[in-house]
Amino acid sequence: MKPVLQVKDVCKTYPPELPGGSEIPVLRQMDFTISRNSLTTLLGPAACGKSTLLNILAGLDEADSGTILLNEMDIHSTPRSRRTLVFSSQTMLPWLDVRSNIELGLRVNQVSAENRRIRAEEAIYQTGLSGYEKHLTMDLPPGLRQLTALARALALEPEILLMDEPFTNLDAQARLVLQKRLLRIQKEKPRTILFTTHDMDEAILLGDTIHLLSPRPGTITTSIPVELPHPRSHHAMTHPTFIQIKKQLMDILLV
Amino acid sequence: MLNNRTPYKGHSWLVLSGLALFFCLWCLFSYSGAVNPILLPSPSRVANECLRLLCKGVLLRFTLASMGRVLIGWSTAVLLAVPIGIMIGVSRRAAALFQPAILFARYIPVVALLPLSMLYLGTDNTQKCFIIFLGSFFQLVLMVASSMQAVPRDYVRAGATMGMANKQIFRHILLPCAYPSILNDTRITIGWAWTYLVVAEMAGAHSGLGFMIFRAQNYLATDRIFLGLILIGFIGVLTDYLFKMLIDVLVPWKKNI
Numbered sequence: 001m002k003p004v005l006q007v008k009d010v011c012k013t014y015p016p017e018l019p020g021g022s023e024i025p026v027l028r029q030m031d032f033t034i035s036r037n038s039l040t041t042l043l044g045p046a047a048c049g050k051s052t053l054l055n056i057l058a059g060l061d062e063a064d065s066g067t068i069l070l071n072e073m074d075i076h077s078t079p080r081s082r083r084t085l086v087f088s089s090q091t092m093l094p095w096l097d098v099r100s101n102i103e104l105g106l107r108v109n110q111v112s113a114e115n116r117r118i119r120a121e122e123a124i125y126q127t128g129l130s131g132y133e134k135h136l137t138m139d140l141p142p143g144l145r146q147l148t149a150l151a152r153a154l155a156l157e158p159e160i161l162l163m164d165e166p167f168t169n170l171d172a173q174a175r176l177v178l179q180k181r182l183l184r185i186q187k188e189k190p191r192t193i194l195f196t197t198h199d200m201d202e203a204i205l206l207g208d209t210i211h212l213l214s215p216r217p218g219t220i221t222t223s224i225p226v227e228l229p230h231p232r233s234h235h236a237m238t239h240p241t242f243i244q245i246k247k248q249l250m251d252i253l254l255v
Numbered sequence: 256m257l258n259n260r261t262p263y264k265g266h267s268w269l270v271l272s273g274l275a276l277f278f279c280l281w282c283l284f285s286y287s288g289a290v291n292p293i294l295l296p297s298p299s300r301v302a303n304e305c306l307r308l309l310c311k312g313v314l315l316r317f318t319l320a321s322m323g324r325v326l327i328g329w330s331t332a333v334l335l336a337v338p339i340g341i342m343i344g345v346s347r348r349a350a351a352l353f354q355p356a357i358l359f360a361r362y363i364p365v366v367a368l369l370p371l372s373m374l375y376l377g378t379d380n381t382q383k384c385f386i387i388f389l390g391s392f393f394q395l396v397l398m399v400a401s402s403m404q405a406v407p408r409d410y411v412r413a414g415a416t417m418g419m420a421n422k423q424i425f426r427h428i429l430l431p432c433a434y435p436s437i438l439n440d441t442r443i444t445i446g447w448a449w450t451y452l453v454v455a456e457m458a459g460a461h462s463g464l465g466f467m468i469f470r471a472q473n474y475l476a477t478d479r480i481f482l483g484l485i486l487i488g489f490i491g492v493l494t495d496y497l498f499k500m501l502i503d504v505l506v507p508w509k510k511n512i
Binding site: 156 | 410412413415416417419431432506508
């Protein structure tokens with residue numbers, strides 16, 4: 001099967017912050033592919049270029065060199081809403097309620113009112129936000145707010161869903177709940193997802209494939225397929241395969 | 256300090272005591288004779304003067320004249336400053352075109368423009384409103400521009416990843432997000448408009464509370480001066496209060512932030 005996303009030899013360097021300073025190389029020869037309906041995790045330390053890569057894929061930044069193909073076409077030919085990004089920070093608009101936040105993306109993309117309602121309803125159901133439609137997002141706890149961000153992205157029905165450390169800023173309990181929700185979404189209606197994290201457990205639990213990134217400038221050092229059975233739950237964290245992958249990752253990281 | 260969403264809530268007795276303290280000090284110094292009554296008129300004398308001028312009809316006429324000038328000068332400033340401020344806030348080209356000139360103009364004291372304004376426009380209401388306009392316009396433009404620039408970048412990025420074009424980001428993200436602080440900017444500016452009203456009525460005026468204050472100086476009628484000051488303060492507080500209520504009604508989501 002053809003991969004949905006092909007990233008070939010992508011490099012990115014930021015200009016110096018101060019005149020006379022040195023350039024900051026962030027990405028070096030990034031190379032990987034993502035197959036349809038799989039969840040790929042990019043595991044790497046803070047500031048290793050994960051966000052830069054996702055920003056490039058989402059169309060919020062440009063690569064210096066390399067090729068990126070989405071469905072075998074140059075990624076620029078796919079509108080940004082079809083490769084939408086879920087941020088780690090709070091990006092729900094505080095003047096809109098949950099439903100309007102979710103529908104806004106559809107509204108600006110000229111989806112009819114009827115279809116907007118259906119798609120928002122489905123996203124709300126999938127993320128378990130039923131009953132919160134009329135709440136202003138700032139009245140919700142951070143976990144539910146981040147679920148709204150996920151629902152907003154799902155409603156856009158993207159070719160590839162980009163998630164940039166979406167659970168990093170949540171408390172440990174909310175993080176477990178959202179991980180569980182994402183596993184359930186992947187079980188019921190799998191999507192193509194690229195997910196970054198610096199949490200080893202999260203990378204193994206959620207990922208079908210893990211790409212381990214080096215510190216800046218980021219490049220993939222190791223790729224590990226996660227052969228844990230689906231559907232998964234947090235019980236998988238005691239599975240021998242899980243422990244073996246974790247050990248393998250530690251051996252690489254703690255050299 | 257930790258919870259100051261509605262700063263006075265549950266403290267109405269403190270609000271009253273604060274005002275009462277002020278009033279008591281005034282009574283103490285004036286009725287005891289500690290201060291020359293010409294310099295500090297007693298509350299009863301100010302009240303008397305208030306009644307007298309009310310009966311003559313002058314007070315109402317002067318108050319309305321001043322309020323009218325403030326309203327016209329200030330609302331012209333709002334009508335022009337808000338769109339220009341928004342443009343400066345979102346477009347680098349507009350900023351390059353307008354901002355340096357406005358920064359320059361802002362530092363020219365409005366009082367120093369009184370002679371020119373009278374030379375150009377005479378001493379009628381147009382000139383008074385123009386002075387108020389000058390006093391509020393330049394400040395407001397810069398405040399509105401910075402309110403636009405204060406929109407969190409993450410909201411703009413979120414708009415972009417939802418597929419919004421620049422126009423849509425402006426309409427769906429920048430404007431609704433900056434709208435409450437722009438309202439607040441106009442609220443702050445109306446206070447300044449009152450300051451410049453008094454400046455405008457310093458010279459060449461025949462009516463208004465500022466005029467009343469300056470004329471009273473010639474007759475050493477300090478009771479009338481006090482009356483004018485208290486009235487202006489009172490109108491200011493009332494306007495501010497009404498504005499805050501309006502903002503609460505128009506942007507309920509801002510209360511909880």
